[in-house]
Amino acid sequence: NxxxxxxxxxxxxxxxxxxxxxxxxxxxxxxxxxxxxxxxxxxxxxxxxxxxxxxxxxxxxxxxxxxxxxxxxxxxxxxxxxxxxxxxxxxxxxxxxxxxxxxxxxxxxxxxxxxxxxxxxxxNDCLIHLNYLYEFGPKCQFNQQFHCLWSESFNQHQNLSKDKAKVQLTTKHQHSLNSLLAGEKSICSIQ
Structure with a gap:
């Protein structure tokens, strides 16, 4: 109980x-x-x-x-x-x-x-991966605007329309100086 x-x-x-x-x-x-x-x-x-x-x-x-x-x-x-x-x-x-x-x-x-x-x-080989450089900012707005432009441009395309292909956006980040130096240090210590 x-x-x-x-x-x-x-x-x-x-x-x-x-x-x-x-x-x-x-x-x-x-x-x-x-x-x-x-x-x-x-x-x-x-x-x-x-x-x-x-x-x-x-x-x-x-x-x-x-x-x-x-x-x-x-x-x-x-x-x-x-x-x-x-x-x-x-x-x-x-x-x-x-x-x-x-x-x-x-x-x-x-x-x-x-x-x-x-x-x-x-x-089905219909997934498109796109990477773009991103540090900080309105990532969500960029993704929405990109998908709107993609839909407008390729709406009638036989292979690239929204129903036939999926675009997946992925960001690549700018690394800070600190993380780059840490990466160089770890590479140097291994050699």
Whole structure:
């Protein structure tokens, strides 16, 4: 006659508020880690209070490691905006959180279906991979504008129309001087 609840476990002996070590573009990697950790919190935390505490813990981890409040706010806002749950950030309503978790697990099903579609396009040699240089900025706007232009230009094309081909955009990042020097150092130490 009890209730089962789950939450993220933090080992009491391990140091708190540490970020994983990354090689390369640390700001981007830690942004990805932050988003992944929030997604993990949604999976593991069945109660809104536990999710909120985990979100605050993750925010404090980034702040304690020198990231700006802008970096943290931008990542949190992007997370809630991406899943259309902006109001859930400030409300502590268990019913809304339960619906959010249900929708999120449905989102994962959609991701698996999209992955299968991409694999089908790839198997039929109809998947086009394009890479472009990107450091920081309105990447989402670029992707949307590119796809609009592609659709307008190739709408009637027999092989490149939206229904027959899939264009997948991928970014290549400018590495910071620090990461380039770290890469050179590791190459020199190996030789």
């Amino acid at each position: 009890g209730e089962l609840f789950t939450r993220v476990y933090h080992h009491p002996i391990l140091p708190r508020y540490t970020l994983p070590y990354v090689v390369g573009h640390s700001k981007l990697a830690h942004g990805d880690w932050f988003r992944s950790a929030l997604i993990r919190a949604v999976c593991y935390c069945s109660l809104i209070e536990d999710f909120t505490l985990e979100r605050i813990y993750l925010e404090l981890t980034c702040l304690a490691n020198g990231y700006s409040i802008f970096f943290v706010e931008n990542n949190v806002q992007h997370f809630f905006g991406y899943f259309h749950a902006d109001t859930m950030r400030y409300l502590k309503d268990q019913t809304i959180y339960d619906k959010f978790r249900h929708d999120w697990f449905g989102f994962m099903t959609m991701q698996y279906e999209l992955s299968d579609k991409l694999q089908t396009f790839n198997d």
